[in-house]
Amino acid sequence: MQIYLPIADLPVNVFLILAMGLAVGFISGMFGIGGGFLMTPLLIFIGVTPGVAVASVASHIAASSCSGAISYWRRKAIDPSLALMLLAGGVLGTAVGVWLFTTLRALDQLDLMIGLSYLTLLSIVGGLMVLESLRSIMRTRAGKPVVLRRPGSHIWFHGLPFKFRFKRSMIYVSAIPVWVIGFLMGFIGAIMGIGGGFLLVPMLIYLLRVPTATVIGTSMVLTMVTMASATVMHSVTNHLVDAVLALILMVGGVIGAQFGARAGHKITGEWLRLLLGLLVLLVGLRFAFQLMVQPEDLYSIRMVTP
Amino acid sequence: MMRLRLAALAALTGLALVSGPAAAERLIVSLSNHRVMVTSSFTGVDLVLFGSVERDQATVARRSGYDVVVTVTGPRVTERTRRKERVLAIWVNVESRTFVNVPSYLAVLSSKPAEAIASPDMLRRLQVGLENILLPQRIGPDIADVVRENPFRMAFLRLKKEHGLYIEKENGVTFLTPTLVRADIPLPSNAPFGIYDVDVKLFADGAMIAQSTSALEVIKVGFEQFVADAARDYGLLYGLAIAMIALLIGWFASVVFRKD
Numbered sequence: 163m164q165i166y167l168p169i170a171d172l173p174v175n176v177f178l179i180l181a182m183g184l185a186v187g188f189i190s191g192m193f194g195i196g197g198g199f200l201m202t203p204l205l206i207f208i209g210v211t212p213g214v215a216v217a218s219v220a221s222h223i224a225a226s227s228c229s230g231a232i233s234y235w236r237r238k239a240i241d242p243s244l245a246l247m248l249l250a251g252g253v254l255g256t257a258v259g260v261w262l263f264t265t266l267r268a269l270d271q272l273d274l275m276i277g278l279s280y281l282t283l284l285s286i287v288g289g290l291m292v293l294e295s296l297r298s299i300m301r302t303r304a305g306k307p308v309v310l311r312r313p314g315s316h317i318w319f320h321g322l323p324f325k326f327r328f329k330r331s332m333i334y335v336s337a338i339p340v341w342v343i344g345f346l347m348g349f350i351g352a353i354m355g356i357g358g359g360f361l362l363v364p365m366l367i368y369l370l371r372v373p374t375a376t377v378i379g380t381s382m383v384l385t386m387v388t389m390a391s392a393t394v395m396h397s398v399t400n401h402l403v404d405a406v407l408a409l410i411l412m413v414g415g416v417i418g419a420q421f422g423a424r425a426g427h428k429i430t431g432e433w434l435r436l437l438l439g440l441l442v443l444l445v446g447l448r449f450a451f452q453l454m455v456q457p458e459d460l461y462s463i464r465m466v467t468p
Numbered sequence: 469m470m471r472l473r474l475a476a477l478a479a480l481t482g483l484a485l486v487s488g489p490a491a492a493e494r495l496i497v498s499l500s501n502h503r504v505m506v507t508s509s510f511t512g513v514d515l516v517l518f519g520s521v522e523r524d525q526a527t528v529a530r531r532s533g534y535d536v537v538v539t540v541t542g543p544r545v546t547e548r549t550r551r552k553e554r555v556l557a558i559w560v561n562v563e564s565r566t567f568v569n570v571p572s573y574l575a576v577l578s579s580k581p582a583e584a585i586a587s588p589d590m591l592r593r594l595q596v597g598l599e600n601i602l603l604p605q606r607i608g609p610d611i612a613d614v615v616r617e618n619p620f621r622m623a624f625l626r627l628k629k630e631h632g633l634y635i636e637k638e639n640g641v642t643f644l645t646p647t648l649v650r651a652d653i654p655l656p657s658n659a660p661f662g663i664y665d666v667d668v669k670l671f672a673d674g675a676m677i678a679q680s681t682s683a684l685e686v687i688k689v690g691f692e693q694f695v696a697d698a699a700r701d702y703g704l705l706y707g708l709a710i711a712m713i714a715l716l717i718g719w720f721a722s723v724v725f726r727k728d
Binding site: 164166168169171173221222224225226227228229230232233270271273274278386390391393395396398399401403404405406408409412413416417419420453456459460463464466 | 623693
């Protein structure tokens with residue numbers, strides 16, 4: 163069934179989009195991530211312009227992280243004060259990200275920047291994840307006990323002022339790195355259309371030493387609020403959020419996520435991380451291919467004013 | 469409402485009767501539909517145009533017969549053509565040209581190849597054919613059309629043709645009788661919305677002897693139109709609404725799939 167996407171200005175098959183929502187939702191539920199880093203590229207590859215893809219996926223991630231955040235809230239697995247502190251930086255980062263997005267679009271360099279950001283971020287993160295999980299799989303094979311390393315060394319920024327005690331997470335850290343992490347996540351999310359859970363969770367664990375009990379729930383709250391505000395800001399500045407596209411993605415995404423979560427319990431952590439790392443790496447390579455291979459047509463047209 | 473619409477139609481058709489100045493021939497044109505509604509299932513449509521050449525008794529028959537060129541011009545837009553170049557192993561948009569007030573849609577349908585209808589000079593003066601259409605570019609502070617061989621101009625025309633928005637058909641007008649013509653105007657699924665000018669020129673012996681203009685309108689209707697309008701005109705409310713819907717769907721899912 164063909165349906166016309168009013169903002170993307172593109173006729174698409176409803177079932178294709180719905181299937182994409184389901185598949186990405188399944189993967190996101192399996193790995194406990196937002197899935198934006200898969201959804202945005204998929205939309206770009208089927209012909210949606212990168213701008214519309216990024217802006218519309220923001221609302222899709224808001225929906226999936228909202229349902230996640232609520233279930234973590236019920237289990238009291240969210241640190242509200244840490245979430246608020248992250249959000250202070252996050253919303254500001256989103257605003258700066260949307261501003262840069264608008265500027266790059268006016269300069270005709272938005273598509274390039276989105277492609278480059280995906281390429282660098284995904285290859286680095288994917289590569290690291292693959293290496294790390296391979297190392298831990300080999301360590302288990304060799305019979306050595308898995309060291310649950312709660313990174314202990316004192317990092318320089320733990321000496322920074324404005325120290326806060328986050329009770330539920332039982333950590334005592336300066337607010338400055340918390341704001342910076344929040345800002346970075348909001349910024350990256352607004353430009354790339356990703357929630358950034360796969361970046362945020364390791365950062366919270368390794369840099370702020372947030373315990374695993376609260377880390378995922380708290381990161382979901384940050385993702386939910388930054389992505390919801392990115393949706394609003396992208397609508398106000400660039401008018402690129404496609405409601406029809408977003409709605410189909412949301413419905414597919416939340417359903418897929420439920421089944422994915424069940425499948426995720428059946429695989430061990432290391433293998434799950436290896437799979438996710440490979441997936442991330444693959445998407446990054448796909449962008450590299452797109453940027454480096456000579457395009458079929460060197461020319462393109464963009465409407466400046468209607 | 470119906471009467472109003474009929475009146476509008478009558479006005480549009482009335483326009484069609486206006487013909488060239490003090491010519492021996494008059495050209496009367498009628499379109500199958502002056503208003504094209506674009507819904508979600510719109511896959512493009514062919515509009516039919518009929519034209520009749522009216523001669524008064526005094527007019528002598530033309531030796532070579534008549535030729536007709538139909539030019540349909542969509543709403544004017546400003547568009548930018550960009551060119552990618554290789555910079556440090558990746559392909560980047562480097563140069564661009566802005567085309568100001570150019571037709572978003574353009575169909576040139578003729579009964580014969582244009583060069584067989586009139587002299588190149590005449591065609592250029594009347595802007596008949598895709599090659600002869602004015603495509604003004606912004607060059608520094610000035611706005612001017614450039615030579616035909618300009619690579620950006622050629623790329624613009626080529627891309628517009630590939631998108632199905634610029635159409636040239638050398639046999640797009642058929643003579644049903646020596647004085648009655650029919651033309652099919654193809655509107656693709658991505659036809660821009662707005663008023664289209666329909667211009668019909670009658671040629672004989674290499675000169676234009678009559679002209680007739682008319683108009684048609686392409687409008688988006690239904691839910692898509694509502695969404696597109698809302699996104700453009702009420703960005704803040706639109707964004708807030710989508711964000712709210714997203715959070716609601718998320719909440720709803722967490723209730724429906726609650727495990728405990």
